[in-house]
Amino acid sequence: QVQLVESGGGLVQAGGSLRLSCAASGSIFSINGMGWYRQAPGKLRELVAGIATGGATNYADSVKGRFTISRDNAKNTVYLQMNSLKPEDTAVYYCGAPWPRVRHWGTGTLVTVSS
Numbered sequence: 001q002v003q004l005v006e007s008g009g010g011l012v013q014a015g016g017s018l019r020l021s022c023a024a025s026g027s028i029f030s031i032n033g034m035g036w037y038r039q040a041p042g043k044l045r046e047l048v049a050g051i052a053t054g055g056a057t058n059y060a061d062s063v064k065g066r067f068t069i070s071r072d073n074a075k076n077t078v079y080l081q082m083n084s085l086k087p088e089d090t091a092v093y094y095c096g097a098p099w100p101r102v103r104h105w106g107t108g109t110l111v112t113v114s115s
Contacts, residue, residue, distance in 0.1 A: 002026045002104040004095045009109030012085055016113070020080040022095030022106060033099035034071060034078040038091035038111075049080060050099040063089075085113045 008020040022034065035050035049069035050058045057069055068081040078095065090113045096102035 002028065002097060004097060004104055004106035006093065006095050006106045006109040009093060009111045011112045011114065014085060014087055014113055014115050016085050017081070017083045018085065018111060020082065020093055020109060020111075022078045022080075024076040024078075024095075024097060028076050032097075034095065034097045035099035035102065036069060036078070036080045037094045037096055037102075038089075039094065039108075040088075040091040043091075045094065047100075048093070051078060052099070082111070085111075087113045087115045089113050 002024060003026045004022055004024055006020060006022050008018060012018055033050055033052040036048040037045050038048050039045040048060055048063055049067055051069045051071050066084045071078045090111060092108040092110050094108045095106040097104050
């Protein structure tokens with residue numbers, strides 16, 4: 001089994017930045033890629049960014065150029081640096097693994113961007 005714990009969410013003004021972290025523990029040998037997803041009220045969960053074990057990345061068009069996903073394999077942690085935040089980025093952000101065929105989810109961290 002894999003446990004994923006997100007942290008770093010909060011309230012920020014538009015144009016600001018936040019850095020999310022997701023620490024993985026448990027049967028980590030089963031993890032391949034890791035991904036960040038988000039779910040806004042009344043909307044479906046969507047992929048924000050994913051990163052493979054080798055470092056290849058994929059981003060949603062809406063966050064390209066603003067968000068950066070990275071990972072520290074030694075710490076089994078994946079990060080999401082979010083810059084130039086917009087009110088439409090407001091959502092609960094979830095970490096998922098293995099990416100892209102996610103089987104394990106964290107409990108999420110809330111990001112609220114005020115205008």
